[in-house]
Amino acid sequence: MNHVFPPAAQVVLHVAGREALFPVRRVYCVGRNYADHAAEMGADTREPPFFFSKPADALVPGGGDVTYPPMTSNLQHEIELVVALGKGGSGIPADQALECVFGYAVGFDLTRRDLQSRAKDKGHPWDMGKGFDQSGPISDVQPVAVVGHPGNGAIWLKVNGELRQSGKLAQMSWKVAEVIANLSNYVCLAPGDLIFTGTPAGVSTVVRGDVLEGGVEGVGELKVRLV
Numbered sequence: 001m002n003h004v005f006p007p008a009a010q011v012v013l014h015v016a017g018r019e020a021l022f023p024v025r026r027v028y029c030v031g032r033n034y035a036d037h038a039a040e041m042g043a044d045t046r047e048p049p050f051f052f053s054k055p056a057d058a059l060v061p062g063g064g065d066v067t068y069p070p071m072t073s074n075l076q077h078e079i080e081l082v083v084a085l086g087k088g089g090s091g092i093p094a095d096q097a098l099e100c101v102f103g104y105a106v107g108f109d110l111t112r113r114d115l116q117s118r119a120k121d122k123g124h125p126w127d128m129g130k131g132f133d134q135s136g137p138i139s140d141v142q143p144v145a146v147v148g149h150p151g152n153g154a155i156w157l158k159v160n161g162e163l164r165q166s167g168k169l170a171q172m173s174w175k176v177a178e179v180i181a182n183l184s185n186y187v188c189l190a191p192g193d194l195i196f197t198g199t200p201a202g203v204s205t206v207v208r209g210d211v212l213e214g215g216v217e218g219v220g221e222l223k224v225r226l227v
């Protein structure tokens with residue numbers, strides 16, 4: 001294939017216990033999917049799910065060092081269960097949606113909260129608050145074939161060893177199957193799509209030098225250092 005410049009590399013995630021890599025297509029995120037986090041953001045907790053995106057190349061596979069982003073003085077962490085799709089479709093019924101899941105990962109939805117808050121106030125898009133470079137550290141994918149579907153596991157995040165976020169997946173307002181079904185009404189989902197499924201309460205501001213460690217019981221852990 002002839003290109004006017006070399007095409008960007010395909011973004012890939014490691015799959016636990018396998019040689020083959022998971023090729024990422026799109027990265028969707030659910031806003032406010034835990035009632036306690038919606039409440040701390042001052043939002044109605046019974047709203048239907050809504051979605052935003054991060055660019056696939058904003059992912060930081062495996063975590064590690066993440067450069068503190070420009071244009072913010074309020075960077076915040078959100079620990080999330082990430083769904084990795086192996087099948088897609090449109091109008092997927094909730095009772096068939098889990099069949100689309102290849103596996104699960106642990107992700108940090110890093111957020112420039114000051115930019116997001118300003119965007120909310122003005123009715124502007126969230127992209128610059130949410131979809132910036134290195135805004136999506138993510139762990140290896142654990143295949144459903146090995147770990148099954150996480151039910152009521154713990155989800156937690158520590159900053160410099162101090163617990164900041166601690167919840168249960170069962171607190172999700174919209175369960176994984178409902179999230180997939182709802183999102184597939186808006187867009188055609190495809191293999192390689194990731195869905196960050198929202199965060200429990202306890203989001204807080206982090207600064208250069210901070211170490212963020214988080215995990216989802218039965219899925220894995222992720223560690224990032226802000227440099």
Ligand code: MN
Binds near residue numbers: 029080109
């Ligand atoms: Mn989030």
